[in-house]
Amino acid sequence: MKISFRLRTAILITGLVGLLSGATAGAFLALTRDLPQIRELENFEPSAVTRVYSADQVLLAELFLEKRRPVPIEQIPAQLKSALIATEDRQFFSHSGIDLKGILRAVVKDIMAGQFVEGASTITQQLAKTLFLSREKTLTRKIKEAILAIQLERRYTKDELLALYLNQIYFGSGAYGVESAARLFFGKPASRMDLAQCALIAGLPKAPSRYSPLVNPHLAEKRRNLVLGIMRDQDLITDDQHRMAIGEPVLAASGATATGSAPYFVQYITPALEAAIGPSLLYKGGLTVHTTLSHRLQQAAEKAMAEGLSHLQKRMPSGKGPGSGPQGALVAIDIRTGGILAMVGGRDFSKSAFNRAVDARRQPGSAFKPIIYALAITRGFTQASLVLDAPVVFKGGAQKKDWQPENFSRRYQGEMTLRRALTHSKNIPAVRLAERLGPSSVVQFAHRLGIDSSLFPNLSIALGATNTTLLELTAAFAVFPNGGNHIQPFGVTEILDRNDELRWRARPAIRAVMTDAQAAIMVDMLQGVVREGTGKRARRLNMPVAGKTGTTNDYRDALFAGFSPAVAAGVWVGMDDDTSLGNLETGARAALPIWMDFMAATRSDSTAHYFAIPDNMKKILMDPMSGRVAADGDEGAVKALFVSGTEPKGN
Numbered sequence: 055m056k057i058s059f060r061l062r063t064a065i066l067i068t069g070l071v072g073l074l075s076g077a078t079a080g081a082f083l084a085l086t087r088d089l090p091q092i093r094e095l096e097n098f099e100p101s102a103v104t105r106v107y108s109a110d111q112v113l114l115a116e117l118f119l120e121k122r123r124p125v126p127i128e129q130i131p132a133q134l135k136s137a138l139i140a141t142e143d144r145q146f147f148s149h150s151g152i153d154l155k156g157i158l159r160a161v162v163k164d165i166m167a168g169q170f171v172e173g174a175s176t177i178t179q180q181l182a183k184t185l186f187l188s189r190e191k192t193l194t195r196k197i198k199e200a201i202l203a204i205q206l207e208r209r210y211t212k213d214e215l216l217a218l219y220l221n222q223i224y225f226g227s228g229a230y231g232v233e234s235a236a237r238l239f240f241g242k243p244a245s246r247m248d249l250a251q252c253a254l255i256a257g258l259p260k261a262p263s264r265y266s267p268l269v270n271p272h273l274a275e276k277r278r279n280l281v282l283g284i285m286r287d288q289d290l291i292t293d294d295q296h297r298m299a300i301g302e303p304v305l306a307a308s309g310a311t312a313t314g315s316a317p318y319f320v321q322y323i324t325p326a327l328e329a330a331i332g333p334s335l336l337y338k339g340g341l342t343v344h345t346t347l348s349h350r351l352q353q354a355a356e357k358a359m360a361e362g363l364s365h366l367q368k369r370m371p372s373g374k375g376p377g378s379g380p381q382g383a384l385v386a387i388d389i390r391t392g393g394i395l396a397m398v399g400g401r402d403f404s405k406s407a408f409n410r411a412v413d414a415r416r417q418p419g420s421a422f423k424p425i426i427y428a429l430a431i432t433r434g435f436t437q438a439s440l441v442l443d444a445p446v447v448f449k450g451g452a453q454k455k456d457w458q459p460e461n462f463s464r465r466y467q468g469e470m471t472l473r474r475a476l477t478h479s480k481n482i483p484a485v486r487l488a489e490r491l492g493p494s495s496v497v498q499f500a501h502r503l504g505i506d507s508s509l510f511p512n513l514s515i516a517l518g519a520t521n522t523t524l525l526e527l528t529a530a531f532a533v534f535p536n537g538g539n540h541i542q543p544f545g546v547t548e549i550l551d552r553n554d555e556l557r558w559r560a561r562p563a564i565r566a567v568m569t570d571a572q573a574a575i576m577v578d579m580l581q582g583v584v585r586e587g588t589g590k591r592a593r594r595l596n597m598p599v600a601g602k603t604g605t606t607n608d609y610r611d612a613l614f615a616g617f618s619p620a621v622a623a624g625v626w627v628g629m630d631d632d633t634s635l636g637n638l639e640t641g642a643r644a645a646l647p648i649w650m651d652f653m654a655a656t657r658s659d660s661t662a663h664y665f666a667i668p669d670n671m672k673k674i675l676m677d678p679m680s681g682r683v684a685a686d687g688d689e690g691a692v693k694a695l696f697v698s699g700t701e702p703k704g705n
Contacts, residue, residue, distance in 0.1 A: 103121055143176045236255065418518040419606040529543050
């Protein structure tokens with residue numbers, strides 16, 4: 055049977071249509087097969103800023119990969135929505151995700167230019183690209199963008215899409231989302247932005263890095279005024295509103311850039327935060343981190359350090375210029391909880407982020423001696439026990455040479471009590487005591503007190519000829535006023551998620567190192583340093599304090615570590631290149647004044663106004679040289695604490 059021409063033509067056309075439809079369907083399936091599922095947005099939570107607060111609720115820092123603060127649509131000004139739509143997508147409320155006329159116009163311009171020059175993206179398309187796609191300029195990506203935009207429009211209301219867009223889009227200078235942008239550029243929440251500020255924000259998505267008012271205020275102003283003109287032309291604002299808005303300055307307030315309070319402390323706790331909850335949640339989760347740090351005491355610490363280093367530098371040789379000036383560190387710990395109250399890791403974080411309070415391992419000098427004496431107390435020694443202060447030579451020291459330690463004063467006084475030897479920081483008695491106790495035992499005891507650094511079991515450890523950190527040393531000193539208990543210092547108390555639900559809480563590690571009576575004896579001996587010895591200057595504080603000075607060879611390091619009944623604090627001063635601070639720049643002269651200035655600020659924080667004395671202990675008037683009981687009025691007699699039954703005998 056002969057097939058007519060018309061029939062053959064119809065069959066051919068039908069086949070071609072089928073092939074074309076199949077090809078189109080195949081292409082559509084190929085494009086959509088790897089598209090993300092829009093329903094995933096139901097559980098979408100945009101990356102948000104994590105905020106770190108002090109114990110007294112001062113914002114210390116913001117941690118983020120994208121600086122974002124999501125807010126509901128109700129908190130976004132109507133003028134901002136109007137400005138955005140007028141500038142970016144006038145047909146937003148009438149289209150279904152794509153603007154066909156705009157696309158055709160853009161295609162013509164692109165063909166004429168021979169490249170992509172016109173985007174023609176609606177707000178919904180921009181949102182789809184931001185949420186799901188790369189930034190590559192290809193036809194395939196544009197088609198996927200359009201498909202996703204249509205799907206978004208079917209699932210969400212226009213207000214919901216606007217909220218997603220305004221919370222997600224980049225506005226320049228590290229600000230993601232309108233709330234972060236408002237706070238960064240104007241120092242206020244988005245809900246309080248005026249017309250001029252709304253127009254500026256609305257003009258940023260076109261080229262956020264270029265139009266950021268922090269980068270180019272002049273261009274930002276021109277772009278803002280262009281948006282205001284569009285709003286006036288579309289009768290969204292009046293002529294008077296337009297005139298007043300263009301007269302406003304670009305930045306209504308200095309930009310609220312990342313808070314810089316306690317930068318060394320924030321740097322210190324960040325690794326612990328990452329370990330506790332993971333980096334992704336920390337930098338994207340919009341968490342609230344509560345810390346142990348007192349903002350008031352932190353300010354006092356920074357002020358004390360700045361003034362102390364300034365005074366020291368004025369005393370130093372003229373060759374020590376500002377670029378090679380002295381550095382310092384301070385750390386303070388709540389004795390009862392172990393929480394870090396203040397931390398200064400250097401004189402200027404912006405110039406040196408190296409944290410000398412926790413990362414620098416330097417010799418503590420005589421500030422290490424209390425550890426020797428504390429071990430002796432746990433071994434049954436008392437404050438009245440005698441030790442010889444006389445020249446001594448130890449065979450086979452370093453490099454197989456004899457070692458002959460010396461007192462700082464080069465003078466020797468014969469037998470004296472442990473109390474006097476520590477109070478006046480005598481070197482020879484400390485070394486002799488370390489020999490009797492055993493250097494290995496000293497190392498083990500130091501570790502129990504909280505010195506985690508590697509220590510070498512030789513006799514020079516008695517003089518602090520070993521490296522440790524200021525934080526470790528201060529934590530060790532805190533054991534004494536804490537009844538003999540060591541608490542591992544920590545900086546974070548709890549972490550809340552963006553819904554204020556608890557995600558993590560600190561569990562301080564506590565261990566007993568000494569009995570409360572032994573610890574109380576050490577407190578009393580270190581009070582003697584302030585009352586009678588190298589720390590006499592601290593008596594001017596007129597508050598109960600105790601502590602120990604430390605000075606290393608050639609005055610390279612100056613330290614003071616001590617405590618009140620509530621706060622333990624340590625101060626180190628030195629040069630980064632390990633050169634001398636200058637003649638006679640001892641711990642008492644270079645570090646103690648800084649410690650005193652800081653401790654003066656802790657008075658109102660101290661709930662205890664005296665050091666506790668356990669039951670079954672008594673104070674005895676004692677001759678510090680002979681260790682015997684003294685009579686009232688005896689010259690040089692001191693009151694010393696003893697466990698009942700261990701007190702010294704009378705003359």
